[in-house]
Structure formats: C-alpha cells, structure tokens
Amino acid sequence: xxxxxxxxxxxxxxxxxxxxxxxxxxxxxxxxxxxxxxxxxxxxxxxxxxxxxxxxxxxxxxxxxxxxxxxxxxxxxxxxxxxxxxxxxxxxxxxxxxxxxxxxxxxxxxxxxxxxxxxxxxxxxxxxxxxxxxxxxxxxxxxxxxxxxxxxxxxxxxxxxxxxxxxxxxxxxxxxxxxxxxxxxxxxxxxxxxxxxxxxxxxxxxxxxxxxxxxxxxxxxxxxxxxxxxxxxxxxxxxxxxxxxxxxxxxxxxxxxxxxxxxxxxxx
Amino acid sequence: xxxxxxxxxxxxxxxxxxxxxxxxxxxxxxxxxxxxxxxxxxxxxxxxxxxxxxxxxxxxxxxxxxxxxxxxxxxxxxxxxxxxxxxxxxxxxxxxxxxxxxxxxxxxxxxxxxxxxxxxxxxxxxxxxxxxxxxxxxxxxxxxxxxxxxxxxxxxxxxxxxxxxxxxxxxxxxxxxxxxxxxxxxxxxxxxxxxxxxxxxxxxxxxxxxxxxxxxxxxxxxxxxxxxxxxxxxxxxxxxxxxxxxxxxxxxxxxxxxxxxxxxxxxxxxxxxxxxxxxxxxxxxxxxxxxxxxxxxxxxxxxxxxxxxxxxxxxxxxxxxxxxxxxxxxxxxxxxxxxxxxxxx
Ligand SMILES: Nc1ncnc2c1ncn2[C@@H]1O[C@H](COP(=O)(O)OP(=O)(O)O)[C@@H](O)[C@H]1O
Ligand SMILES: [Mg+2]
Numbered sequence: 001x002x003x004x005x006x007x008x009x010x011x012x013x014x015x016x017x018x019x020x021x022x023x024x025x026x027x028x029x030x031x032x033x034x035x036x037x038x039x040x041x042x043x044x045x046x047x048x049x050x051x052x053x054x055x056x057x058x059x060x061x062x063x064x065x066x067x068x069x070x071x072x073x074x075x076x077x078x079x080x081x082x083x084x085x086x087x088x089x090x091x092x093x094x095x096x097x098x099x100x101x102x103x104x105x106x107x108x109x110x111x112x113x114x115x116x117x118x119x120x121x122x123x124x125x126x127x128x129x130x131x132x133x134x135x136x137x138x139x140x141x142x143x144x145x146x147x148x149x150x151x152x153x154x155x156x157x158x159x160x161x162x163x164x165x166x167x168x169x170x171x172x173x174x175x176x177x178x179x180x181x182x183x184x185x186x187x188x189x190x191x192x193x194x195x196x197x198x199x200x201x202x203x204x205x206x207x208x209x210x211x212x213x214x215x216x217x218x219x220x221x222x223x224x225x226x227x228x229x230x231x232x233x234x235x236x237x238x239x240x241x242x243x244x245x246x247x248x249x250x251x252x253x254x255x256x257x258x259x260x261x262x263x264x265x266x267x268x
Numbered sequence: 269x270x271x272x273x274x275x276x277x278x279x280x281x282x283x284x285x286x287x288x289x290x291x292x293x294x295x296x297x298x299x300x301x302x303x304x305x306x307x308x309x310x311x312x313x314x315x316x317x318x319x320x321x322x323x324x325x326x327x328x329x330x331x332x333x334x335x336x337x338x339x340x341x342x343x344x345x346x347x348x349x350x351x352x353x354x355x356x357x358x359x360x361x362x363x364x365x366x367x368x369x370x371x372x373x374x375x376x377x378x379x380x381x382x383x384x385x386x387x388x389x390x391x392x393x394x395x396x397x398x399x400x401x402x403x404x405x406x407x408x409x410x411x412x413x414x415x416x417x418x419x420x421x422x423x424x425x426x427x428x429x430x431x432x433x434x435x436x437x438x439x440x441x442x443x444x445x446x447x448x449x450x451x452x453x454x455x456x457x458x459x460x461x462x463x464x465x466x467x468x469x470x471x472x473x474x475x476x477x478x479x480x481x482x483x484x485x486x487x488x489x490x491x492x493x494x495x496x497x498x499x500x501x502x503x504x505x506x507x508x509x510x511x512x513x514x515x516x517x518x519x520x521x522x523x524x525x526x527x528x529x530x531x532x533x534x535x536x537x538x539x540x541x542x543x544x545x546x547x548x549x550x551x552x553x554x555x556x557x558x559x560x561x562x563x564x565x566x567x568x569x570x571x572x573x574x575x576x577x578x579x580x581x582x583x584x585x586x587x588x589x590x591x592x593x594x595x596x597x598x599x600x601x602x603x604x605x606x607x608x609x610x611x612x613x
Contacts, residue, residue: 163349164355167355168355170347171341171418172367172418173366174370177370
C-alpha cells in the first residue's frame with residue numbers, strides 16, 4: 001500500500017523538482033529581456049533586447065572575462081588532477097597510521113569558509129608577488145576545488161580491480177603501459193566527476209578572485225556581480241544566462257572529451 | 269635440462285604460513301601438476317614463479333637463467349587464474365592481442381596471431397565480442413588464447429577449470445591436454461581434484477602446509493605414497509594402525525595376510541585401496557578375506573561406495589555396479605583383498 005503510494009508520488013515529486021528548477025530560469029529569461037511582469041498585469045511587458053546588447057557589446061568586456069574564467073577553471077582543474085592523483089592513490093590503498101586524519105585535512109578547505117583563510121593567503125601572495133595576477137588567482141582557486149578532486153579520485157582508486165594490473169604485467173606490459181591501458185580507463189569516471197566539480201566551483205568563485213586578483217583579473221563572475229547585486233537586474237539576468245551557457249558548454253565538452261578519449265584508447 | 273628449477277625457495281606470510289620448497293625441477297615440455305588441499309600454498313608457489321610475489325629467499329631458474337629478481341613482465345611466463353581476468357573494456361581480439369601490442373609487434377602479425385590463437389581454443393569469429401557477452405567457458409578460452417599467443421616459456425594454471433560446470437571442465441581438460449601435446453608447452457597445473465590430476469599430469473607434486481611431500485607420476489605416487497597424508501589425499505582412505513608379526517599385520521581386532529614382497533618391515537600402518545577390496549556374498553574364492561557388516565551404501569556413476577564395519581573399524585570399499593548384484597545395509601559380508609596390493613608405511 002505504502003509502496004504504491006510512493007510510486008504515485010514519484011512523478012509528482014519529479015515534476016515539482018523540475019518546475020522548481022525551470023521557473024527561475026524562465027524568470028531569468030524574462031528578466032534579461034528587459035520586460036517587467038508585475039502584478040496585476042496578466043502578461044509580461046514588451047520585450048527589449050537592450051540588456052543583451054549591452055552584454056554582447058565589446059566595451060562591456062564580456063568575452064575576455066569569459067575567456068579568463070575558462071582559462072582559470074581549466075588550468076586549476078589540470079593542476080588539481082596532477083596533485084590529487086598520488087594523494088588519492090595513497091588514501092585508497094595504503095593503510096598507514098593517520099590516514100583518516102589525512103583525509104580530513106585534505107577535505108578541510110571545502111569545510112572552512114574561504115574568507116577565513118583568504119586574507120592570510122593574500123598577505124603571503126603579496127610577498128610572493130602573486131597578487132593581481134592570473135597565476136595567483138589560479139593558485140587560490142585550488143583551495144576550494146582540490147578537496148572535491150581528491151574525494152572523487154579516492155573513490156575511483158578504491159574501486160580499481162588490481163587483479164587486472166597483475167594480468168597486464170603477466171602479459172608483458174610495463175608500468176606505464178599498464179597504467180595507460182588498464183588503470184586509467186578504470187579511473188576515467190572519477191576523473192570526469194572530479195573535473196566537472198572543480199571546473200564548476202572555479203567558474204562561480206567570486207571572493208577569492210576579487211581579493212587575490214585585486215580587480216585586475218576579471219572573470220565573468222566578477223563582471224556580472226555589480227549588476228546582479230542591485231545595479232541592473234536585467235543585465236544581471238543576461239549575464240547569469242551567459243554564465244549558465246558557458247558552464248553548460250564546458251561540461252558538455254569535458255564529457256565528450258573524456259568519452260572520446262575512452263573510446264579512442266583502443267588497442268588498434 | 270630442467271626448464272624450471274626451484275632451489276630453497278622460502279616465503280613467509282604472517283602470522284603463520286610458510287612456503288618452503290627445497291628443490292623442484294620441471295622438465296621442458298612437461299605437463300606437471302601440483303595437488304594439495306586448499307590453503308597449502310599452491311597459488312603462492314605459482315605467484316612466486318611468475319614474479320607477482322617476491323620470495324624471502326631462494327632461487328628460481330628458467331631454462332638455465334636465474335629469474336628470481338626479474339620482474340613479471342620480463343619473464344614471459346603465462347598464468348591463468350581460476351577467474352579469466354579479461355579486460356572488460358577491450359574486445360576479445362584486443363584482449364588476446366594485448367601482450368603482442370605491449371611488445372610492439374607489427375600490426376599485421378598481431379592480427380594473424382590473434383586469429384590463430386582463437387582458432388586453437390575454438391573461438392574463431394569471436395574477435396569483436398566484449399567479455400561481458402561470453403559464457404564462463406568461453407572467457408576461460410579467451411584467457412588461454414591470450415596467454416598462448418605470446419608463446420610463453422611456461423604456462424602456469426591455477427585451478428583454471430574449477431569454476432566451470434562438470435561437462436565443460438572435462439572438455440577444457442581435453443583441450444589443454446591436446447594443446448600441450450601439440451605445442452610441447454611446459455605446463456604447471458594446479459588442482460585439488462584427484463580425477464583431474466590422474467587424467468592430466470605426467471608428473472606431479474603433492475603439497476601440504478607449504479611443503480612438497482612427494483613428487484612422481486600420479487600412478488607411482490598412488491601405488492607408493494610416501495606417507496599417510498599423501499595416501500589419504502589421493503583417496504586411499506583405509507589406513508589401519510598396527511604392527512607386523514610373522515606373515516600378518518595385526519590391527520585392532522583382526523589381522524591381514526601379507527604378500528611375499530611386503531614382509532619383514534617395521535611398518536606402523538597398513539593401507540588398503542578402496543577399489544582393491546571386493547565384497548562377496550557367499551561365492552567361493554581362494555583369496556584371503558575379512559568378515560564384516562555393511563554400514564552404509566551410496567551410489568555414484570557406476571560405482572557403489574560402501575562402508576563395511578570390521579570389528580571396531582570401518583573400511584571404505586568401491587565396487588563396480590553389476591546388474592543383479594545388490595548390497596543391503598546390515599548384511600554380513602566377506603571382503604576379499606590382494607596381499608600384493610597392500611601398502612605398508
Ligand atoms: N598476500 C597474502 N598475504 C598474507 N597471507 C597470504 C597471502 N596470500 C596467501 N596467503 C596465505 O598463504 C596461505 C596459502 O595460500 P594459497 O597459496 O592461496 O593457498 P592455495 O592456493 O593452496 O589454496 C594461506 O594461508 C593464505 O591465507
Ligand atoms: Mg589457490
């Protein structure tokens with residue numbers, strides 16, 4: 001009886017979720033089209049493309065900001081991958097003393113609010129001449145993203161079937177061949193999950209970029225913030241949609257790239 | 269010239285397992301078996317020979333070269349496990365060609381060799397299938413082809429057919445025997461199945477608790493087991509304790525007449541093979557006999573397995589099924605034995 005009730009509720013629940021996600025998007029679209037839709041009007045007001053014109057206008061600097069955003073997100077993700085790989089492997093396979101503590105410490109940046117540490121980092125970066133530079137921002141973005149990469153890869157490494165590696169050695173595969181042909185394909189789902197999280201978090205990072213970049217490194221998030229924050233909601237909405245589009249295309253390309261790699265990692 | 273030689277090999281696994289093999293030689297082209305109960309170290313021995321496990325001390329030689337420290341990928345020794353361990357993301361032909369690809373063989377040679385290997389194991393045309401679309405037996409054939417395609421110096425097999433159903437197991441035994449005879453491959457084959465041992469092995473070693481108890485042809489070991497553990501493992505399960513006096517071996521409650529070859533020994537045990545005993549109901553026979561009562565009868569594919577109580581001891585007897593000849597529990601019977609087929613230890 002209860003389970004039948006559940007079965008009935010699931011579509012209702014799903015529809016609700018979808019609506020909850022779509023309604024704000026629809027509102028954003030209306031908003032970006034400059035029309036107001038206020039009580040007691042039954043339909044939204046006339047459409048205007050002025051906000052979009054503003055966003056697309058080269059003077060607004062949207063395109064360079066978009067490029068900067070992607071550059072930072074992708075570079076940070078690549079560095080994350082390189083850093084997280086050995087850490088995740090150790091966490092998954094070596095049962096050393098203090099492993100749990102290590103795992104927790106590696107997760108800390110995701111648990112502690114960024115503004116609690118960012119001023120300290122800012123000071124250090126001033127000494128290192130890293131403030132107001134893209135490199136500095138990339139380094140700072142590792143902080144909130146690395147924990148997710150480590151987490152995703154640790155789970156991946158833990159689920160690897162090592163008997164297959166043994167098998168590859170027995171068939172004459174050396175260490176790097178075995179990693180490339182046997183281990184890596186098993187890690188790919190984790191790599192994909194970690195990268196996607198890392199990219200998305202980096203793209204939406206605001207505070208770190210603002211403080212370390214000193215307003216010199218302009219990402220899309222930085223550019224749109226004043227508008228969203230009350231300046232001009234209509235332009236803010238257009239930027240938000242642009243941001244969503246960028247994130248979507250990045251995700252899609254990342255996914256295709258990994259799938260393509262997977263299917264091209266064939267022997268012949 | 270022995271193909272594989274092991275000297276003073278030692279490996280310890282905490283807390284309590286130690287593998288210790290003083291000497292073992294396997295000839296080139298030989299079908300060599302290792303038989304022993306679960307947990308006696310058979311798998312460990314194969315892993316040591318392939319290099320997947322490093323020994324604490326000792327030496328392993330392959331064709332006159334010491335390979336104790338050679339990494340597994342440089343030994344070219346094939347190993348087939350009980351599970352096929354196929355790479356799930358590769359097709360059958362990619363699996364089979366993996367080793368050749370790693371050696372950077374020419375593409376055209378690879379293709380030809382893959383097809384040849386698949387034909388050997390009876391899987392022609394399966395090239396593009398993924399492992400998930402194969403049956404258990406087919407997977408194990410692919411694993412076999414994948415090992416054979418590299419023309420390994422030796423092929424080690426760790427209970428390779430024990431996960432298959434009985435008919436398939438017999439078929440696979442037949443296949444491996446045929447391949448071994450055609451290709452003169454050196455094979456070390458592990459099993460805990462006596463029947464498999466007797467059908468396959470030219471020579472074998474009986475292992476227990478990390479040690480080799482005896483080596484020889486299966487028949488030789490069966491007829492002259494060195495101790496009661498070996499005998500018991502090979503299915504000689506009538507082990508009577510006692511002593512020899514004159515022409516007889518005395519055990520609890522009865523005595524057994526010895527043959528000419530068996531006298532004057534200081535044996536403590538007398539062994540009777542279950543199939544060397546014959547139950548008669550009344551018909552005359554000149555052979556010596558014991559008398560007892562049938563306790564239990566089970567029927568297994570053409571044979572009766574019968575337990576007969578003689579005084580305080582139970583004897584296991586295997587009798588061929590004959591129409592018209594029946595055994596009933598509780599019946600008093602004569603058990604004939606051959607004095608010349610007795611084993612004294
Ligand atoms: N990697 C290992 N670490 C610790 N003990 C092991 C390891 N591998 C095997 N052993 C132990 O060694 C003994 C022999 O195992 P194994 O060689 O697998 O036996 P078999 O193959 O004859 O059944 C067992 O007691 C097993 O628990
Ligand atoms: Mg084993």
